[in-house]
Amino acid sequence: MSLSIKEAAKITGKTVPQFIGWTQTFQPDYIRGKNKHGDTVFIYTDGDVGAVALSTSEVFGWNGLKIQMVAEVNYCDIDSGTLIDISDQIESEGEEYEE
Numbered sequence: 001m002s003l004s005i006k007e008a009a010k011i012t013g014k015t016v017p018q019f020i021g022w023t024q025t026f027q028p029d030y031i032r033g034k035n036k037h038g039d040t041v042f043i044y045t046d047g048d049v050g051a052v053a054l055s056t057s058e059v060f061g062w063n064g065l066k067i068q069m070v071a072e073v074n075y076c077d078i079d080s081g082t083l084i085d086i087s088d089q090i091e092s093e094g095e096e097y098e099e
Contacts, residue, residue, distance in 0.1 A: 002069040003053045011035055011053070012043050023051050023070075028079070030086065040093055042086045043070070050076030054086050062094025 009019035011033035022029070023045040030044040035055070042054040050073055057064030065087055069076065 002071060002073075005071045007035070008043050008051060008053060008070045011041050023047070023049055028082065030082065032089070040090070042089070044076070044078060044082065044086065046077040048077070049073060052076045052078070054090070056090055056094070062091055065090065 005016055005019060009016045012019060012022070012031040013033065014022060025045075025047045027047045028045065029047065030042050032040060032042050035041045039055060043051060044054060045051045051070035052073075053068040053070060055066045055068075056062055057066045
């Protein structure tokens with residue numbers, strides 16, 4: 001199931017029009033925020049309309065990623081360095097949480 005634009009905008013602290021504009025800048029970017037349950041979520045955009053939400057995996061816990069498309073977007077390009085960076089941040093948060 002995808003994440004709605006409204007939910008993604010709220011996580012990023014943006015209005016829906018601001019969020020849509022942010023996803024159309026042709027500049028990849030991500031914002032770390034919290035969902036309605038208080039869980040950390042990274043909203044990533046490739047800057048060319050594509051957007052995904054990345055969070056802790058329900059299956060793999062802190063050692064994996066749950067990736068959800070935002071709205072009706074069918075694709076999102078992400079470079080491996082950014083994906084690894086977000087994954088490392090999620091894993092680090094898990095290590096801090098477990099201490």
